[in-house]
Amino acid sequence: MELSKNTQTQQRTFDLFDFLYKYGTILTILILIAVFAASNPAFIQGSNVINILRSISIVTIIAIGITISLSVNGFDLSVGSVASLSNAIVISMFVWFSQNTVIAIISALAASLIVGLLNSFMIVKMKIPDMLMTLATMFIIQGIALTYTKGATISQNMVMPDGTFSEGIISQTFKKIGQVPWIIVIMVIAVVLVHIFLTYTKHGRYMYVIGGNIEAAKLSGIPVNKYKILAYVLSAIFASIGGIVLASRVMTAEINAGSPYLMDSVAAAFIGFSVLGSGKPNAIGTFVGAVLIGILQNGLVMMSVPYYSMDIVKGTVLAFALGLTYYKQKH
């Protein structure tokens, strides 16, 4: 066939939908910035930009984990609970057990590693569908976190069951994690590392291959199970990092503190599919998705939209972004 000749007949006309698919998310962000800035010039001041980046960093970090699980065509619902658990563990290590920063962080990461391994074992070996399994772990981990904290908020100088006050204090180093610039730096490092991992390494390629067609991946000799396990473990670890950063930012462990981040992170990762027309989960896209959500939230607050109405707008934007992704896939 004369394909080389045929390629020249390719449509050169401007395809609005194709354009929207590729740049729709970014265009939406720009329009939102313009609208918010017009209504309140303080919106684009440097301090507010930093503010937005700070506010999205936890969502982004958790969403990066979700992105990895999505890349193998999996789905991890347990990230919110894992973040809660990590938050509780890291604060309790300081407050209850007077441990240092390194031990506190390592304990939290270790706990998430166990969750990740449990998830992947049940999904890979027991063949439980990922969504259902991680739904189950979501409850289990949420319960464990609650039981661990005895349903109470952990904070410095809290009243212990025996009536005394807790003596441990949260270290100053740990406090820095949740402050600018470190909180933003951690987010950027996570995005860049995972972007490089997924795009430029063999392992990332394999993950996309597995996500694209698991049968073909298996029959190409790719160790499918190994990569699936890796994906769920990484997902849990990023959720845990999110929980640790959250702990540092609020310096307490509220009950179920991580849960609200689940849906925002899922939204960011899915919006990310359509960024620059990649059509698959990707780290940069996830970041852009998180930025979109962050700007929306921040701008709406500035425009004095009440917090209880915020989800209406957020959901609408998500539906719009998903529309762009899936409408395109059909055509």
Add this chain to the structure above:
Amino acid sequence: MMLAEMKDISIDFPGVKALDRVNFSTATGSVHALIGANGAGKSTLMKVLSGAYGHYTGEILLDGTKVSIRSPRDADDFGIQTVYQEVDTALIPYLTVGENILLKHDRTFINWKKLHRKANEILKDMNIHLSSKKLVKDLTLAEKQMVLIARAVSTECRFLILDEPTAPLSHTETRELFRIVNDLKSRDVGIIFISHRLPEIFEICDQITIMRNGRLVSKDYISKICQNEVIERMLGEKLEEQFPERNLDIGETLYEVRGLADSGKVQDITLTARAGEIIGIAGLVGAGKTELCKTLFGSAKITAGEVWLHGKKLRLRSPHEAVKEGIALVPEERRREGILVEESVSANLSAASLGQFTKAFGFLNEKAENEKAWGIVKNLGIKTPGLETKTKNLSGGNQQKIAIGKWLLTDAEVYIFDEPTKGVDVGAKKDIFKLISALAKRGKAVIYASSELSEVIGITNRLYVLYDGQVVKELQTDRTNEEEILFYSTGGEISGTIKKYPNTAKNIRPF
């Protein structure tokens, strides 16, 4: 009688002009063959007629009246039904046969009794022995196809498009299908029959339309044309010998399987392959060829037996281990198992050997990857606009070359091919045969599993006949013929009623 005409049909896809002013016409009460090499546009043309592609130019006339068919619904209204090659895409596996047949007869409330009665009537009418209460997921491929035909017939069907219906069917199943086709023909249904199998077309069709490169080549009565003419017109060139010369330089035993069994169909398989030898696994559809190939590749659990390669006993618990030991499999279900449709040509070609193209920490060396991929593309004559093209945009033959090509980069010792020519046109078939024969000449052991007996005879040195998951006979290819293989693969020796196959007929080489 009713006449369907398609006039000046053109259709574009990004990068490809799939149809170029094609004229096609057919009438009810006849079987019309539509044939062409892969990528000739026959499936596309039929997708236009069935409303799957709405963005064509040109017109469609039914009995001289211009009609507008832009969606499957439109086609439905005019009584045009299609049974696609991929039957699973049109069936709902966890519903019953009856529900699947009467899928489109939606009333608000379902009367289950009536539904099954009606479905049974349709099945009985067509002489299909199938319970309407069976779940579709438990059916064989052939039965699923019957369900789809039954669904088409259950409506006011005037034209039925069958897209390569016989490709996955066994011999008996094909006969059964032909009986139904003839039956429909006598009921004044117009059947458009897309196929690559010429003998079948000559057996069942009345007229034949040949296409090439998105254009119409000719339309004839089947009685006025011969097989070689058809092939010449399909290819646009003279037909040469299809199979390459056999490799006679055969070395030591390379690969040995002893008493192999899996947890399902495969039982007690013993076979050997020497370096440079192509061994055939012949057998009817359902004989367990695919299962055997997968077991040999570590994809199904081995419950008994041993596999030896180069005098070393292998542990094959996963395809990953098989690949590491130097075994490659080109699976039967190309789109589902062989290639990654959403990935680029180069990503597909390197998928099995990505380790070669990595630097420290697993970073990809895309330059090296693309160089090697380009080498394969050129070497195998894969027709693609570029390395970044998604494989789903390539034709079946080119996809198959990619599925094979990815193993050429791994440098395996044993190559297993499971129905490698399924859904591949004559031109690409020849390339694939050449490729397989070249592998043998390089001293590899090749296992060629196929239900196309002519191919097994054409390309192998030695063959094993598989029947019900067991090897029932080992044959030297140059001392056997299609009848003998068929005899054993239908269980001839096992049944005991017939004695040994009388070895009289001489070796027949089909076109």
